[in-house]
Amino acid sequence: xxxxxxxxxxxxxxxxxxxxxxxxxxxxxxxxxxxxxxxxxxxxxxxxxxxxxxxxxxxxxxxxxxxxxxxxxxxxxxxxxxxxxxxxxxxxxxxxxxxxxxxxxxxxxxxxx
Amino acid sequence: xxxxxxxxxxxxxxxxxxxxxxxxxxxxxxxxxxxxxxxxxxxxxxxxxxxxxxxxxxxxxxxxxxxxxxxxxxxxxxxxxxxxxxxxxxxxxxxxxxxxxxxxxxxxxxxxx
Numbered sequence: 241x242x243x244x245x246x247x248x249x250x251x252x253x254x255x256x257x258x259x260x261x262x263x264x265x266x267x268x269x270x271x272x273x274x275x276x277x278x279x280x281x282x283x284x285x286x287x288x289x290x291x292x293x294x295x296x297x298x299x300x301x302x303x304x305x306x307x308x309x310x311x312x313x314x315x316x317x318x319x320x321x322x323x324x325x326x327x328x329x330x331x332x333x334x335x336x337x338x339x340x341x342x343x344x345x346x347x348x349x350x351x352x353x
Numbered sequence: 354x355x356x357x358x359x360x361x362x363x364x365x366x367x368x369x370x371x372x373x374x375x376x377x378x379x380x381x382x383x384x385x386x387x388x389x390x391x392x393x394x395x396x397x398x399x400x401x402x403x404x405x406x407x408x409x410x411x412x413x414x415x416x417x418x419x420x421x422x423x424x425x426x427x428x429x430x431x432x433x434x435x436x437x438x439x440x441x442x443x444x445x446x447x448x449x450x451x452x453x454x455x456x457x458x459x460x461x462x463x464x465x466x
Binding site for chain 2: 284342
């Protein structure tokens, strides 16, 4: 079945440093979504990417979908303590799976002052 | 507008007991998903419904798990009998079309002792 891996699993940064998490799928995706889960909370939708090579920005967050639509990345510029949480990518396959969204393994971000 | 509502928020039960988790999706959403989150396995899709009909239950771990959606505003996930390895956070989520954003409830934290 479809597998979605993320690296790194954990990342500790000093406030103000940049952060990047990478997402890789075993199969080509029709689209990819990103979610953020605060400690003790639930996943919250951030963005969806659909087109090959697509880049979207939300303030300090930059999301990219790979040309082959099998990988994606999330980059945070100048992290803040409010960025703490686990970031998940989630993808839908091109064939089969219907509306099944497979979540990545997640990257846990800790930001220290 | 109310989000996805889950109950109970926390449950501690003894091994062998029946556990029933409840979910009220966002009104007007045609898709309902049950996810399980553990440290070891991450976020796993257990089952999802479209217009109250189960579409994909391939993620249901074994016969001890069952899910129903008797109407558009209510779903249950039942574990009978429960085992310690079922301890996890169970999220219910809903989506208007199944292809867009998934809205998660706050989760039911289950501990089986």
